[in-house]
Amino acid sequence: MSDARSTTAEPAKREEFSGQLGFILSAVGSAVGLGNIWRFPGVAYENGGGAFIVPYLVALLTAGIPILFLDYAVGHRFRGSAPLALRRVKRWLESLGWFQVAICFAIAVYYAVIIAWALSYFVYSFGLQWGDDTAGFFTGTYLQLADVGGADPWFTLDFVPAVLIPLVLVWVAVVVVLAARVAKGLEKVNVVFMPLLLLAFGTLVVRALFLPGAADGLDALFTPNWGAMLDPNVWIAAYSQIFFSLSIAFGIMITYASYRKRRANLTSPGFVVAFANSGFEVFAGLGVFAALGFLAHEQGVAVAELEGLSGPILAFVTFPAIVSQMPVGWLFGALFFGSLVMAGFTSLLSILQVVSASFQEKFGWTRRQASVRIGVVAGVLSVGAFSTTTGLIALDTVDQWANNIGIVASAVVTTVVIGWVLRRTEEMRFHLNGVSTIPVGRWWSFCIVVLGPVVLTAMLVSRIVTLITEGYEGYASWYLAVMGWGVVALFVVAALVLSRMRWRVAPDDFVAWPTYGGKS
Template sequence: PNLHIWKRAAENMTDKKEEPERNSGTDKDAPEEQVQSREKWANKMEFLLSMAGEIIGLGNVWRFPYLCFKNGGGVFFIPYFVFLFFCGIPVFFLEAALGQYTSQGGVTAWRKICPMFEGVGIASQVIVIYLNIYYIVVLAWAIFYLFYSFRNPLPWSTCDNSWNTGKASPEEEFWINRVLRLSDDLSLGKVHWDLALCLLLAWVICYFCIWKGIKSTGKVVYFTATFPYLMLFILFIRGVTLPGAADGLKYYLTPDFSKITEPDVWRDAGTQVFFSYAVCQGVLTALASYNQYNNNCYRDCVALCCLNSATSIFAGFAVFSVLGFMAQDLGISMDEVAASGPGLAFIAYPKALSLLPWSSFWAVLFFLMVIFLGLDSQFVCVESLSTAITDLFPRQLRRPGAREILVLVIAVVCFLLGLPLISEVSSRKRKDCYKEKKSKLDKILLQMMHLESSGKQGSPDGPVRTSPHIYH
């Protein structure tokens, strides 16, 4: 009898609690039935491809192979896998499990754990805003190169162009004088309309990939997340069949055990793991928040991390086989052709491709790969930001048409803020993402401490409900 009394009392309290919530809207609010429920992935494959598209990006192709070459070849794998298994996978799983457990974006997920920790989520979205502004500029450069790749001969392979000065190699002058058009003037300079159009095109593509939420994102990633693998495999097959490819792979993998004790090697390994796994951006939390509650998140995270690292290693074979061919063809050492970051994607590799027969064809394939590697990382970052904002204001933004307007506002604002990055600004003004990487390390420590303390104190909403698939 006492159980029936307690049950009836609980039902009465629930009715009283829900009654003011149903009547809390004002006249100008939309009817309750117009507030749409939170979406879920149509199937697990959409979730896995979206996550893979986010974490597998340009860093796998233009940064990891160079770090192996720079830090002792095969020896670099030792600190890399130490950081991967003891830091990368645990933090990756932590963020994904947080999103799946709370079914909230990067800000409100922390509010649900403990309102005092909401600032951690806000910090992640600040990082995402910066990423949305400057990361897509790389796509604009790649689109610019793609248009020029249809010319024969390739414009960066000749010295008879208006931007050539004879003071550097033709591929360097194309990058500096034609693409960036850098100036030593302290003023901001003018915005170049051709690069601005490339940036606009990148944002238009990004917008239509995610404007309908995960319904559109989940379908687009079937192509954007798999197409780069096809391009990478084709470039790998072409690269390993070139003369000099073996020398390039030797420099890529030959271990130098004297490097293992150098602090910079371990720092580069840790930075690469945290950067390439997209932790501390709230992106993993946002994507996993659309999962079913009992999804086996642990298995998914381990599989995705293994795929990411395998892609980085495989990309090294595709990159250094071609660089080895270029070194042999030009009669120079590997130290002179190996490069990292934009220097690899926009100077060294295009130079190597220009030496091949059918050079325009290979250049088109390469820059298509670069575009799609960066595209899904970009639109997933925008998806993370829109998810966080929508979860902060669900009654206002979960209405028909509201999401499309929100994503459009984000795209327009970030496009305008990105215009100064394609202006005539001195290269000395272009800041590296060191502060962003450092902020990620700080945020990882905050996340671990906050979740540890909340785990001891319990959830503010009551007992913690656990899932055997998440917390196994």
């Protein structure tokens, strides 16, 4: 059992970011990931174009920023990773923290694979090795994708060397960075990579804007379809995009906030992180659709007739086709895939920091021990499950359930428990206002207690019903039960088991600051 009385060891002094800039760049590095580049432009295009900005901003102000601030308040006030901080809110909430850790671990295991793909394509860019048939190269030559459900089984251990080698390199780099202290490892990588990412992707966007047909691509993206505003699915899409983009409700921002100094400002950096993330998404939309406009111009078709306008197909099939037809295309390709590597790597570090910090605090591991042990286990699972000929199918399925079921369920439980069951919202607002220069009003409490749970529950129920009634991508129902619902069940089991295990350092010998005089 998780009885803190089993030990009287004193907790070590908590690591801290060197300052506000380091924290902001690290938080932005976590938020700005692969989805900003390959997901937002396609989602905006499919949900009203320019009109999508309205529900997007509403979602940012009513769900994204409020829940981001809630994560900040919990992590900073209770000075711990997700399991420790939530336990200090209420003892039995530790299991919710471990649920979030389990989600992070699963996401990290497959997220590293996509970074490995981008790393491979960065190298391929210099020789345009994908040739004219970019789709055939990605699924056939590169991934050697099995014909699951046909001639090949759903699971294989046929490893693909072109994926395996860069994937191992990614995991080695992750372990090295995480083994360093927060300020010397995690923060320094973000301080270097974030400006480089902006420079590389900015160069790419400027180049794309001057390509023939770029204006047609921008027209396709930004021409508003105001009728879409009446479609509830468009609003759900806007809330989904904000929710997944900001790295909220699955332990990352709780953990990051816990590394801030006691008197650190929270709300001002929070606004900077939120708007920087959204600004980068719009910026990415400019580059992506300018490039798509060029491809449509070269093929003599409308942008709407192109295939693969979002997701991995956009990145690894459509963009290589664009690069192949551009003057000095190798440079454009190197900038694009280099940007994917940097954006993905900083996000992967933030995801794994949640896992590492949680095990350090629970079991008394050193940072190096946690980094090596977690990195080796995650790396082995990553290689075994996702660098094979069936890896893409497994990745797609786990990603769908981890994000749309796991993370959204975590957000629903967090807002309902803190806002409704425990009634701790005012305490969190008190904390934010006690240390920040920009106070938050009762609008924030309303968003956390009422609006957030309603919208998130609608998202969750809608997705569950769709997955149950329609399945996913035509995959076999037994496969979805194992790799989809089974993975979510593992999250729950891991959360229950880990929350019952013994703490190495007493977790409850703690007094929150500043002192809150209201009822809690």
